[in-house]
Amino acid sequence: MNPPSASVSPFSPFPPVQTRRDFLWRHGGGLGGIALAWLLGRQGLLADTTTASPSPDLNGGLHHRARAKRVVQLFMSGAASQCDTFDYKPRLVRDSGKPFDVGEKVELFQSEPGAFMKSPWDWKQYGACGRWVSDLVPEIGSCADDLAFIHSMVSKSNVHGPATFMQATGFVLPGFPSMGAWVGYGLGSLNRNLPTFVVLPDARGFAPNGPANWGAAFLPAQHQGTMIRVGQPNPIHDLFPPTSAKFVTPAAERDGAELLRKLNQAHAATRAGDARLDARIASYELAARLQLSAPEVLDLAGESDATRKLYGLDDPITEDMGRRCLVARRLLERDVRFVQVWSGADNGFPRRNWDNHENIARDHGLMGRSMDRPVAALLKDLRARGLLNDTIVLWTTEFGRMPCSQGGEGRDHNPFAFTNWLAGGGIRGGVTCGASDEWSWKVAEHPVHCYDVHATVLHLLGIDHTRLTFRHNGIDRRLTDVHGEVIQPLLAT
Numbered sequence: 001m002n003p004p005s006a007s008v009s010p011f012s013p014f015p016p017v018q019t020r021r022d023f024l025w026r027h028g029g030g031l032g033g034i035a036l037a038w039l040l041g042r043q044g045l046l047a048d049t050t051t052a053s054p055s056p057d058l059n060g061g062l063h064h065r066a067r068a069k070r071v072v073q074l075f076m077s078g079a080a081s082q083c084d085t086f087d088y089k090p091r092l093v094r095d096s097g098k099p100f101d102v103g104e105k106v107e108l109f110q111s112e113p114g115a116f117m118k119s120p121w122d123w124k125q126y127g128a129c130g131r132w133v134s135d136l137v138p139e140i141g142s143c144a145d146d147l148a149f150i151h152s153m154v155s156k157s158n159v160h161g162p163a164t165f166m167q168a169t170g171f172v173l174p175g176f177p178s179m180g181a182w183v184g185y186g187l188g189s190l191n192r193n194l195p196t197f198v199v200l201p202d203a204r205g206f207a208p209n210g211p212a213n214w215g216a217a218f219l220p221a222q223h224q225g226t227m228i229r230v231g232q233p234n235p236i237h238d239l240f241p242p243t244s245a246k247f248v249t250p251a252a253e254r255d256g257a258e259l260l261r262k263l264n265q266a267h268a269a270t271r272a273g274d275a276r277l278d279a280r281i282a283s284y285e286l287a288a289r290l291q292l293s294a295p296e297v298l299d300l301a302g303e304s305d306a307t308r309k310l311y312g313l314d315d316p317i318t319e320d321m322g323r324r325c326l327v328a329r330r331l332l333e334r335d336v337r338f339v340q341v342w343s344g345a346d347n348g349f350p351r352r353n354w355d356n357h358e359n360i361a362r363d364h365g366l367m368g369r370s371m372d373r374p375v376a377a378l379l380k381d382l383r384a385r386g387l388l389n390d391t392i393v394l395w396t397t398e399f400g401r402m403p404c405s406q407g408g409e410g411r412d413h414n415p416f417a418f419t420n421w422l423a424g425g426g427i428r429g430g431v432t433c434g435a436s437d438e439w440s441w442k443v444a445e446h447p448v449h450c451y452d453v454h455a456t457v458l459h460l461l462g463i464d465h466t467r468l469t470f471r472h473n474g475i476d477r478r479l480t481d482v483h484g485e486v487i488q489p490l491l492a493t
Contacts, residue, residue, distance in 0.1 A: 054187050061462015061463065062468070064459075064464065066461050067492075068424065069187075069335075069337070069390050069425070070332050070337055070339075071180075071337070071338045071392045071394065072332060072338075072378070072393050073179070073339070074341050074343065074393070075168070075340060075341070075343065075397070076354050076367075076397035077207035077343065077353050077397070078160065078346070078353030078354030078367075078397075078398075079163075079354050079401055080367075080401075080418075081354075081364060082151070082419040082436070083119060083400070083401065083439075084121060084134055084136055084364055084368075084411075085134050086133060086149055086421065087436055089403070092117075092439050095116040096118035097117075098115060100403075100404035102439070106404075108402060109159075111357075111406045117403065117404060117411070119136075120360065120361035121136045122134070123135070124141065127142075127143075127144035127430060129144055129430030131430065136364060136372070137368055137371075139373045139377075140372055140375055140379075144429075144430065145430045146429040146430075147422070147423050148421060148427050148428055148490045149432045150448050150453070150487070151417070151432060152434025152435055152436060152443040152444075152445060153417070153443075153453075154416060154417065154443055154447045155398060155399040157172050157415060160208040160346070163415065164209055165209055167396050167450050168209075169213070170450055170451060170481055175217050176218075177216050177217040177479070178215060178216075178217075178224075178225065179338070179454055179479060180197035180199075180223075180225050180337075180338035180340055181214070181216040181217070182219070182223075182478075182479040183337060184196040184222075184337055187337060190335035190337055193289045194293055194294075194297065195225075196337045197223065197224070197225045197337065197339075198225065198336050198338070200227075200342065201229065202320070202343060203230070203231060203232070204345035205346065205352075206342075207353075218470065218477070222282045228294075228298070228327070230327050231324075235294075264281045268281065297330050297331060297334060298327060300313075307381070308326075311374050311377040311381075313326070317369050318374055321343060321374040322373065324341050324374075325375060325378040326381075328341050328378060329387075332387060343367065353367070356401075356410055356411065357406050357410040357412060359409045378393070379423060382424065388423065390425045392422060392423075392425045392457055393422065393423040393424045394420070395420060395422070396420045397420075399413060399418050400414040400415075400416075401413065402414045414441070416441060416443065417436035417440055422453075425460055427491070428491060428492040428493070429492075433490055448487065451480040451481065451484035452486070454480050455484035456487045458480075459486045460491075465480045465484050466478065466480075
């Protein structure tokens with residue numbers, strides 16, 4: 001049964017004249033709704049049932065004491081090669097040039113296997129832990145004692161779109177919330193003047209799937225990532241009126257925002273429970289605050305010359321990634337909960353991402369140089385400012401690359417073994433979890449999926465990944481689906 005419509009517009013300043021039927025419906029139906037909501041809540045059947053709020057007693061955690069309160073995810077789009085960056089294999093060096101004979105038939109994504117191909121870069125040991133790191137990323141190598149490597153990552157897909165979704169959302173299919181959205185949903189904001197979840201895409205374009213990688217899907221829309229195009233004349237679209245609109249004065253804008261607030265509230269009052277409306281109202285209110293806070297965050301003029309040089313703003317190759325990593329640090333120190341920084345764009349040829357089928361030395365060489373110095377700077381800067389203690393840094397890619405050649409100089413997709421690393425809040429630096437085989441082709445020890453990485457990140461944030469759920473279409477959905485184990489060897493004591 002539908003409620004009777006009001007006799008006047010809900011936007012009217014005059015109260016509607018109520019019939020007896022209106023009165024009984026509105027007051028009796030309202031009490032019935034409250035009773036129904038109470039009963040459903042007791043049985044955990046409401047669509048949105050957050051079981052708790054972050055507690056000071058748990059150091060800001062939701063289910064247990066938190067070791068960290070922020071996350072920065074560095075996503076290498078296109079599939080960074082583990083055997084050219086962090087997964088050193090002497091056997092691959094010895095067998096380079098020999099036929100790719102691993103005792104079974106191998107089907108690749110888009111080619112026939114070539115010969116074993118060693119990395120074009122030499123390798124060195126770094127830090128007290130003695131971690132082997134390629135000369136492609138020596139600056140990150142200098143941070144080895146802070147890093148915990150996972151050399152046994154496995155993907156369920158060797159196609160960029162689904163595999164990117166898997167690392168970003170935990171599912172290979174579209175329609176699921178990103179990790180940043182889940183973190184915002186579970187823990188909320190630490191800074192009311194900035195978004196909870198901020199995304200800094202590559203200036204050259206989006207990764208496969210585009211903004212769906214940081215969407216909220218069925219979670220309340222307010223938890224989706226806010227995209228900031230660092231270095232662009234208009235970094236946040238529609239935040240300010242166009243310069244041609246001379247009639248939009250500060251006073252007129254305030255009056256307009258107040259009128260819009262009243263209209264939105266009146267509209268929402270007749271549509272209780274519509275999270276899209278709540279999110280839209282919240283976004284307008286946040287936008288008003290962002291007009292003051294965003295310009296300050298994005299203004300790097302106050303950063304010292306030493307800091308700008310540390311991030312590589314003095315080099316055209318590192319400038320873009322360096323600027324975004326520096327803005328990421330400024331967001332994190334202002335307590336933005338989740339920051340995502342992308343390296344690589346899915347924009348065809350010439351390739352400007354990590355998907356290097358044609359020439360690994362040329363293309364990975366450029367991508368590695370553009371990423372290495374800025375990422376190392378972010379790690380060092382966070383440590384120097386005391387932020388690394390409670391900030392998780394996650395470096396990831398959608399899958400790895402084959403230890404054999406493609407066309408003599410490139411590498412094809414490899415979902416069977418690749419590398420992630422973590423650092424910061426609650427992570428034990430200088431350690432390794434799992435291992436690939438002697439060529440870096442398949443996992444040999446302790447296979448790890450994205451579910452395990454996500455479960456570990458949530459654990460360090462004080463969240464039990466099995467209890468952070470959202471009822472959707474009759475299913476208690478969660479970031480880790482029905483999988484996931486916290487990777488205990490990576491946790492600091």
